[in-house]
Amino acid sequence: MASNGNGNASHDFEFASSHVPNGLSKINTKPGEPDMCKDDTSSTVKVSNLEQLHALQKKKASAPTTPRNATNPSTPKNLTPRAYLSEEERQKQQMQSVSASLASLTRQSGPQVIKGEPGRKKSPPKTVTAPRLDISDSALKFTHVLYNLSPSELYEQAIKFEKGSFITSSGALATLSGAKTGRSPKDKRVVKEETSKDDLWWGRGSPNIEMDEETFLVNRERAVDYLNSLEKVFVNDQFLNWDPQNRIKVRIISARAYHSLFMHNMCIRPTPEELEDFGTPDFTIYNAGQFPCNRYTHYMSSSTSIDLNLKRKEMVILGTQYAGEMKKGLFSLMHYLMPKRGILSLHSGCNMGKEGDVALFFGLSGTGKTTLSTDPNRQLIGDDEHCWSDNGVSNIEGGCYAKCIDLSKEKEPEIWNAIKFGTVLENVVFEEHYREVDYTDKSVTENTRAAYPIEYIPNVRLPCVGPHPKNIILLSCDAFGVLPPVSKLTHAQTMYHFISGYTALVAGTVEGVKEPTATFSACFGAAFIMLHPTKYATMLAEKMQRHGATAWLVNTGWSGGSYGVGSRMKLAYTRKIINAIHDGSLLGANYAQTPIFNLAVPTAVNGVPSEILQPQNAWSDKTQYDATLKKLAGLFQKNFEIYADYQVGGNSQLTQQILAAGPVLQ
Ligand SMILES: Nc1ncnc2c1ncn2[C@@H]1O[C@H](COP(=O)(O)OP(=O)(O)O)[C@@H](O)[C@H]1O
Ligand SMILES: C=C(OP(=O)(O)O)C(=O)O
Ligand SMILES: [Ca+2]
Ligand SMILES: [Mn+2]
Known part of the structure; x- marks a missing residue:
């Protein structure tokens, strides 16, 4: 009957052959049809007003989840949806839990919260009301809770309400993180309290700068008051760790859609059933990043404070909107x-390769973990944070956080293609009309970032778990240009370099500064470790020995001279080196020892010019090379002094071997 695009003409209307006086043809409806003009022929929608029509557009939500394959080990067997609860009761419990999270510690109960956006006054709001014993202006107002919104909803929130939010030509959400475009490790504080203080690493070299319990509460109150003063807050209830036996439930309360979308991408996204049974989180982040801390508060040394309380299982963020702070805060917890x-x-x-061979890529920020673990020939388990248990490895996260300065489609196609709808693009610059991103532009920061769900990488391994690692690759971006592109490490050398955690980056964007600065960061992540480095090193040594893993040191930094003279190692060469590690060919190569660092360097690697394998060959000024090598060795030795008094494991022999495995200056 109808014309529905298949080429048949509609017979619903007939033009009368006779002309009416004003020149317009008269339209006659067919006999039997109701006397109304229809502009299409599909059945009409069953609504009586526009509002109802708009309501039809949105159907019952099913939360966007992290996809898992059929044999999903990350859904614990005892997870049965709470079928006995009515939807209304369930929602009420959910909001009661959020209200409790947002409660001031001086009150018995939480603030009044409403699920959903402000301004929807039509239906009576589902509120959770606290008994009004302590009547105050802030207790009288409602806070709207935007609970586990989808990427589409978060895009709308960001674009409507957050200045600096734009959709780029590839569909990503471009945002600005404000004044802080990187982490603020000097502003991190850890509460010294009785449940954890004896386990934690304090003092020289430690990232854990202490804070007392009282001061934490002052900052927590500041964050909670700020969040409650807003019309609406975002709440994400999500998981960490793909190992089902060691999954952690986290709640992130934030004020910006950008933060909520970032965490949606970075944490593991629960299924609707898992969300129903979420209950009380194991850990909560209060992100009040737009609001500064009070500098008159004890322990505060700037307007930024990132406070971790292991006893209360809480983290408070004040004075920084850099989203990586949340991700790395959770990493500290783990x-x-x-x-x-x-x-x-x-x-x-x-x-992981096709044979089930797993590789780990350690390294400080910018050394290539994300770039090199994203490999078209191998399944990606994760780009940044993992656990190694007796069952193998598991990713902690549900997403990746790639650096995108100078990103190119040719060199890193998988990451390039992951920057699409749903991806958060931090601090990038784009052309104002077409919104084409210019990845070379450092106007906002050099630390431009893309956060995307892990399944945006096509060859992802889901669930993100794997067997015990075969190769351990220690990445170092040596801007001095003296470390070889690749070397095979002995067991003791592995421990030495793992504890040292060396990289050297160029001093940054300051004009005229050409000298590289060495960074030593224990366990390749001193900013995030909580225990003494030797604790992690002991565990690594034990696991590597038990599972027969081989370790390699790979320099992704400079070759042929230090920064300013030499050039960055070609990514294509580094990839060839990594391939030779994966396929086992490098294990059987011939090796030569280097002076001072005593590293075993292969004499040939398929696809890599042999003259760059021994770094001194690539330098034109050999005396300069010798001097630079000695300088770096001295820096290593100086850094390691703080560990000389510690034992690795119960084994003083291993400790001696580790000390002897460092560079030797004659
Ligand atoms: N030889 C190389 N190996 C690895 N990365 C390289 C190399 N040369 C340049 N790069 C660039 O260095 C950066 C490495 O960053 P990324 O992989 O995100 O580091 P991480 O994940 O360790 O913080 C990327 O921008 C990458 O394009
Ligand atoms: C998010 C970060 O990690 P990485 O640079 O290691 O990817 C960071 O250091 O802020
Ligand atoms: Ca990374
Ligand atoms: Mn990282």
Whole structure:
């Protein structure tokens, strides 16, 4: 009957052959049809007003989840949806839990919260009301809770309400993180309290700068008051760790859609059933990043404070909107919780080959964990944070956080293609009309970032778990240009370099500064570790020995001279080196020892010019090379002094071997 695009003409209307006086043809409806003009022929919608029509557009939500394959080990067997609860009761419990999270500690109960956006006054709001014993202006107002919104909803929130939010030509959400475009490790504080203080690493070299319990509460109150003063807050209830036995439930309360979307991408996304049974989180982040801390508060040294309280299982963020702070805050938590269970937490990328061979990529920021674990020939398990338990490896996260300065489609196609709808693009610059991103532009920061769900990488391994690692790759971006592109490490050397955690980056964007600065960051992530580095090193040594893993040191930094003279190692060469590690060919190569560092360097690697394998060959000024090598060796030795008094494991022999495995200056 109808014309529905298949080429048949509609016979619903007939033009009368006779002309009416004004020149317009008269339209006659067919006999039997109701006397109304229809502009299409499909059945009409069953609504009586526009509002109802708009309501039809949105159907019952099913939360966007992290996809898992059929044999999903990350859904614990005892997870049965609470079928006995009515939808209304369930929602009420959910909001009661959020209200409790947002409660001031001086009140018995939480603030009045309403699920959903402000301004929808039509239906009576589902509120959770606190008994009004302590009547105050802030207790009288409602806070709207935007609970586990989808990427589409978060895009709308960001674009409507957050200045600096734009959709780029590839569909990503471009945002600005404000004044802080990187982490603020000097502003991190850890509460010294009786449940954890004896386990934690304090003092020289430690990232854990202490704070007392009272001061934490002052900052927590500041964050909670700020969040409650807003019309609406975002709440994400999500998981960490793909190992089902060691999954952690986290709640993130934030004020920006950008933060909510970032965490949606970075944490593991629960299924609707898992969300129904979420209950009370194991850990809560209060992100009040737009609001500064009070500098008159004890322990505060700037307007930024990132405070971790392991006893209360809470983290407070004030004065920084850099989203990586939340991700790495949770990583710190895992660096405390997991070793207590005999599980090693690792600042590493991880992927797996067709034979089930797993590789770990350790390294500080910018050394290549994300770039090199994203490999078209291998399945990606994760780019940044992992656990190594007796069952193998598991990713902690549900997403990746790639650096995108100078990103190119040719060199890193998988990451390039992952920057699409749903991806958060931090601090990038784009052309104002077409919104084409210019990845070379450092106007906002050099630390431009893309956060995307892990399944945006096509060859992802879901669930993100794997067997015990075969190769351990320590990445170092040596801007001095003296470390070889690749070397095979002995067991003791592995421990030495793991504890040292060396990289050297160029001093940054300051004009005229050409001298590289060495960074030593224990366990390739000193900013996130909670226990003494030797604790993690002992676990790594034990696991590597038990599972027969081989370790390699790979320099992704400079070759042919230091920064300013030499050039960055070609990514294509590094990839060839990594391939030779994966396929086992490098294990059987011939090796030569280097002076001072005593590293075993292969004489040939398929696809890599042999003259760059021994770094001194690539330098034109040999005396300069010798001097630079000695300088770096001295820096290593100086850094290691703080560990000389510690034992690795119960084994003083291993400790002696580790000390002897460092560079030797004649
Ligand atoms: N030889 C190389 N190996 C690895 N990365 C390289 C190399 N040369 C340049 N790069 C660039 O260095 C950066 C490494 O960053 P990324 O992989 O995100 O580091 P991480 O994940 O360790 O913080 C990327 O921008 C990458 O394109
Ligand atoms: C998010 C970060 O990690 P990485 O640079 O290691 O990817 C960071 O250091 O802020
Ligand atoms: Ca990374
Ligand atoms: Mn990282």
